[in-house]
Amino acid sequence: MNIHDTLTTFVEFFRERGHQRITGTSLIPPSGDPVLFTTSGMHPLTPYLQGRPHPLGRRLVNVQRCLRTTDLDEVGDHTHLTVFQMLGSWSLGDYLGSQSLRWGYELLRDGFGIEPGRMYTTVFGGDRQLGPDIESQRVWSELGVPVELTVEDNWWSNGPTGPCGPDSEIFVWTGDLPPRGTPTTDDRWVEVWNHVMMRYRRFEDGHLEPLEQPNVDTGIGLERLLMLLQGKRSVFDCDLFEPWTRTLTRLWSLDGPSLRTVCDHLRSGIVVLGDGVRPSNTGRGYVLRRLLRRTLTTLWHDDPTRTLGDLPPELYEHTVDLFGQDIDLPHVRDQLCVEERRFRHLVERGRVLVDRQLSRGPLTDDDFRYLHDTHGLPRDLVLTLLTGQV
Known part of the structure; x- marks a missing residue:
């Protein structure tokens, strides 16, 4: 699939499921935002993830350009980039994470043609405050996709306080078949899509409380997705570059x-x-x-x-x-x-x-x-x- 086909397939999949496309914004955050650059697709949606009603409704999809400097020293390898495009979908207090995971699997399998046998997932395995993410484990078990449990790698937060929650990452095998190992033991499993279940708010003393509006936030990097869909070993080998x-x-x-x-x-x-x-x-x-x-x-x-x-x-x-x-x-x-x-x-x-x-x-x-x-x-x-x- 080329760039146009990939973008169209992603956006139309979610539009058919009631999502409204929002326009991606500049790399420059709004005035007063403390960050230098937009680092994720969810960043411009922060007020709506915190409860403000979005004018286009509770289901959204977009393509957002992002810039990250945290991986700057990694640039030069086969997958890391400074500026990239993030494909995103959101549920603002609408459907749950289980629905998002099912749609993610459906899109990767039927929309993008990725064989189920090349997929592996990671799920939050629990810590001293919360138990494991049973809901996500159940979905992947029903779909027949193997699961690896982690702790820090599958807990999302936007800082020491504020909205947070477990996430589930979908990986695709890029090595010779049959696949081997797990995402944390073999780097030929490449992360392609992260689904964040934004269910809690963390306070300064560290305790968690459920959010009044639980959200689902997903993000999939266009360049890395193209690398996988075009069978390349590097993002720099796909048609985009x-x-x-x-x-x-x-x-x-x-x-x-x-x-x-x-x-x-x-x-x-x-x-x-x-x-x-x-x-x-x-x-x-x-x-x-x-x-x-x-x-x-x-x-x-x-x-x-x-x-x-x-x-x-x-x-x-x-x-x-x-x-x-x-x-x-x-x-x-x-x-x-x-x-x-x-x-x-x-x-x-x-x-x-x-x-x-x-x-x-x-x-x-x-x-x-x-x-x-x-x-x-x-x-x-x-x-x-x-x-x-x-």
């Missing part, structure tokens, strides 16, 4: 991890710029700046003449079309090139300053503070210069 991998391998000779890092970070940078963020030394702008500088550090490691100015318009157009952004592409390109020039100048100046400090002996914490506070050289850049990566 094909223009990136095809073009960048022609432009620059990069090893596998470097190619995946550059693909992810440049694609993410374009989307973040498209949502109105500009590079800076704080907040969202610093996240963007870090993505672009990690990209340039990777590119310049083998060849300092490489430049983002070589990126063809095709990559910009493909990315903003995929994420539904209506932006001035030449302006986005100019922003990338300006940031590249700024970083190149900083690297050239930094080499001189670091060499000067090194002439006095190994760098100390005071030297790192001096280079940062006086000359604007971040510690990670100084370490990069020390290791000769740029």
Whole structure:
């Protein structure tokens, strides 16, 4: 299934079951929200998950672009991404988690054609406060899908206090048949869909009380789903990334991890710029700046003449079309090139300053503070210069 087929199948499945599609929002949360970026499909729905009536009703479905920095150091492997699209469905005090699990199984099996024998699930196994999630275990048993019980891995919360509850994750086998092991013992079981049963509220003293409006929140990453549906071993091998991998391998000779890092970070940078963020030394702008500088550090490691100015318009157009952004592409390109020039100048100046400090002996914490506070050289850049990566 290609991108369009996958999106259509998901959205139409839930619309046929009474869900209203809501428009995915920007990566930038509303004013007053303390987080830097939208990290999940449920994030923009927080007021409605807490009880405010949604104007479109109790059953919702959407496609939301998200950005997560928690896995930034993992980017470069086969499955982790910085910016991605989350397919989501919600019950706002309507149907229960058991119904959500049954629909999830039906969609994966009949809508996406995933063989039941390639599925495994994990379910909350209980802790000192609550017993195991018997309801979810019963559903999976009736459907004939094996279950592994965990504790921390199947308890969802949005922080130390607030709404929380057990979740059930659906995994798909990606190795040779027959499947082996369980999701926690064999990483060839790849998580594809999480169903959160938001049943409780945790208070500051740690105790739990049932929510007046229990909800169900599900999320499935588009890129990872496409990888599974297209039989690929990496999200970067599916059609969604094909223009990136095809073009960048022609432009620059990069090893596998470097190619995946550059693909992810440049694609993410374009989307973040498209949502109105500009590079800076704080907040969202610093996240963007870090993505672009990690990209340039990777590119310049083998060849300092490489430049983002070589990126063809095709990559910009493909990315903003995929994420539904209506932006001035030449302006986005100019922003990338300006940031590249700024970083190149900083690297050239930094080499001189670091060499000067090194002439006095190994760098100390005071030297790192001096280079940062006086000359604007971040510690990670100084370490990069020390290791000769740029």
